[in-house]
Amino acid sequence: MITFLYILYVMVCLFLILVVLLQAGKGGMGAAFGGSSQTVFGSSGAGNFLTRLTVVSAALFMMLSAALTYVSSSGEKSLERASERVRELEEARSGKAKDDKKAEPGKAATPTLPGAQSTPESAPAAPADAPASTSAPAEPAPQDEPKTP
Numbered sequence: 001m002i003t004f005l006y007i008l009y010v011m012v013c014l015f016l017i018l019v020v021l022l023q024a025g026k027g028g029m030g031a032a033f034g035g036s037s038q039t040v041f042g043s044s045g046a047g048n049f050l051t052r053l054t055v056v057s058a059a060l061f062m063m064l065s066a067a068l069t070y071v072s073s074s075g076e077k078s079l080e081r082a083s084e085r086v087r088e089l090e091e092a093r094s095g096k097a098k099d100d101k102k103a104e105p106g107k108a109a110t111p112t113l114p115g116a117q118s119t120p121e122s123a124p125a126a127p128a129d130a131p132a133s134t135s136a137p138a139e140p141a142p143q144d145e146p147k148t149p
Contacts, residue, residue, distance in 0.1 A: 009064045016057040
């Protein structure tokens with residue numbers, strides 16, 4: 001969408017420049033560079049046609065400028081909000097890493113995402129009255145002795 005607006009904006013800019021350059025000047029300098037423009041656009045001249053074309057293209061140029069300004073500024077605000085969230089997450093991770101280093105100096109702290117349950121404290125505990133294991137420990141299988149002839 002924004003790419004389309006940029007392309008349209010450049011086309012309107014170029015068209016506006018062209019329309020302004022086509023208009024005849026008020027002074028006699030225009031006659032020195034190619035004569036009168038009244039013969040190209042008819043006997044009534046190009047005054048009304050080019051003036052209306054200039055007004056329409058100028059209005060379109062202003063509206064596109066305002067639209068592009070709004071779109072680009074709203075995009076910057078969302079980028080600022082996203083970068084603020086990332087910064088908060090990084091601060092939370094670095095704060096937790098500092099706390100982990102203070103509590104257990106021998107272990108390296110691993111950063112986790114908020115809401116992730118990776119600590120043993122958050123794991124559910126086994127019921128106290130449940131037996132630890134219902135099966136007997138497995139006995140090693142007897143090995144065959146080598147036969148000697």
